[in-house]
Amino acid sequence: MTNELLLTYFDEKCGLLSSQCSVSCGRGTKQREIACVFQNQTQIEDAHCSHLPQPRTQKACRAQGCPVWKANRWRECSVTCGSGVQERDVYCRLKGSGQVREDLxxxxxxxxxxxxCHTAECTHYSWAVTEWEQCNATCGEGVKSRLVRCVGPGLTPAHDDYCEPSARPSSLQRCREEPCHYMWITGEWSQCSASCGAGYQQRIISCSLMPSSSHSRRFYTQPSTDSKNCPEPHPPATQSCLLRYCPHTHYWKVGPWTKCSQTCGSGMMERRVECVTSKGQPSKLCRPSERPESQAACQERQCQVFTSCQEVQLNQGVRMDGEYYLKVKFRTLQIYCAEMQTEFPKEYVTLRSGQTDNYSEVYGHRLINPFECPYNGSRRQDCDCRNDYSAAGYTLFHKVRLDLNSLRIIITDLQFSQTIHGRPVPFATAGDCYSAAKCPQGQFSINLIGTGLKVAPNTKWTSQGNYVSVKVHRSEDGTRIYGRCGGFCGKCIPHAHNGLLLQVR
Structure with a gap:
């Protein structure tokens, strides 16, 4: 009977048992069951086969390769100073098939x-203020001001862009002195308009502030902008006169002077001059050499020029945004006043040359090999590049905000700008992530022609980032600036100490 025994395993088709590989990928095992049987495949107790060598119940097996996790390079840190975060793309990859579903x-x-990620320690900036100056009005409502500036460590001056705009203290404050009182100021009577016969005399009359007894300041007669402030009655500006009767029957008769053609500054006034008889009839017998002047220069008062949009608002009651003439340093310039309905209007310079000459760009293409500078640094759309720089953008500027006290452009004010694509880019700023081989592609342009201003010679540009190259070109008169900046990755901005400082031409 022993010779008839056979130790074997069952297969699914022929009655013996086996199993598939234990894993769907990588290395695993296969299992099988064994049984003691007669040669006719009749199963009996295992003890009858104890004298026979027992076959293996399992063996190693290999399935297809397993997918594994892969990751791209870490991106830039989310902050330029202090602690931030870095991100990267993580995906599931199967050899020979590429990226596959993550659940595999x-x-x-x-x-x-x-x-x-940790970068250099942040420099902390804050606002510093001076004491309030005296009220600019000796009576009635006025404005007092103080200097507000951005400072860094050790109270070192810094550009306003480095401080939080929303936390900026007010630099102006309304103030009220004692009520204003006005009085009529009369000039001397002029000579009689006729050397004989009936004539006229004139005098200058103006409504002016009365000196205040509570102020020790020296009083200067300053005409009021509105004669309604002065009490009634209005003193007469003309009166008739008669020096003597004319000995002859023909003389020059003059009328009263008209009002000055200008309400402030130099103008002209006129009067009627005619030759008449002693009976008042027109005549042509008067001596031309004795003809009185029919025109004369006049000046009611000096024109009042304000130094800020808020002064225009407070003194003239204007609440409409628009172009106004303001005294900037030693010149009168046209300045756009915005937000005139608010308590603190803002001053802007309208860029007369247009938006195409005033733009900022962070270029979006990045070279596959960042350590070369192809095409001698010229820009080509068919470069071996990726157009995926997340900080890229292109912004056009129609007006820029001007701090009248410091004559600095606030480059981050984008109220009158238009971003064509990507992210908004501050004024006078350019950058890219194109190349580390001094091959800048980011551009900015400034054109101040027609504004009466120019970029100050001590305005400099500083770099931020890695492998940054900065190339800035100035026109001889300082009205035009063109810059190319970039790196891997980097940009240029006006230096923090002076900012974008202007000068009056």
């Missing part, structure tokens, strides 16, 4: 896609 990879082995 083991979630417990997934690589991290975010990590903390």
């Amino acid at each position: 990879c083991n979630p417990l082995l997934r690589l991290p896609s975010v990590q903390v």
Whole structure:
């Protein structure tokens, strides 16, 4: 009977048992069951086969390769100073097939896609203020001001862009002195308009502030902008006169002077001059050499020029945005006043040359090989590049905000700008992530022609980032600036100490 025994295993088709590989990918095992049987495949107790060598119940097996987690390079830190985060793309990859569904990879082995990054320690900036100056009005309502500036460590001056705009203290404040009182100021009577016969005399009359007894300031007669402030009655500006009767029957008769053609500054006034007889009839017998002047220069008062949009608002009651003439340093310039309905209007310079000459750009293309500078640095759309720089943008400017006290452009004010694509880019700023080989592609342009202003010679541009190259070209008169900046990755901005400082031409 022993010779008839056979130790074998069952297969699914012929009655013996086996199994598939234990894994769907990678290395695994196959299992099988064994049984003691007669040669006719009748199963009996295992003890009858104990004298025979027992076959293996399992063996190694290999399935297809397993997908694994892969990750791209870490991106730039989210901050330029202090602690931030870095991100990277993590995906599931199968050799020979590329990226596959993430559920095919083991979630417990997934690589991290975010990590903390640390850059240079941040410099802290804050607003510093001076004491309030005296009220600019000796009576009635006025404005008092103080200097507000951005400072860094050790109270070193810095550009306003480095401080938080929303936390900026007010630099102007309304103030009220004692009520204003006005009085009529009369000039001396002029000579009689006729050397004989009936004539006229004139005098200058103006409504002016009365000196205040509570102020020790020297009083200067300053005409009021509105004669309604002065009490009634209005003193007469003309009166008739008669020096003597004319000995002859023909003389020059003159009328009263008209009002000055200008309400402020130099103008002209006129009067009627005619030759008449002693009976008042027209005549042609008067001596031309004795003809009185029919025109004369006049000046009611000096024109009042304000130094800020808020002064225009407070003194003239204007609440409409628009172009106004303001005294900037030693010149009168046309300045656009915005937000005139608010308590603190803002001053802007209208860029007369147009938006196409006033733009800022952060270029979006990046070279596959960042250590070369192809095409001698010229820009080509068919370059071996990726157009994926997340900070890219292109912004046009129609007006820029001007701090009248410091004559600095506030480059981050984008109220009158238009971003054509990408992210908004501050004024006078350019950058890219194109190349590390001194091959800048980001551009900015400034054109101040027609504004009466120019970029100050001590305005400099500074670099931020890695491998940054800065190329800035100035026109001889300082009205035009063109810059190309960039790196891997980097940009240029006006230096923090002076900012974008202007001068009056």
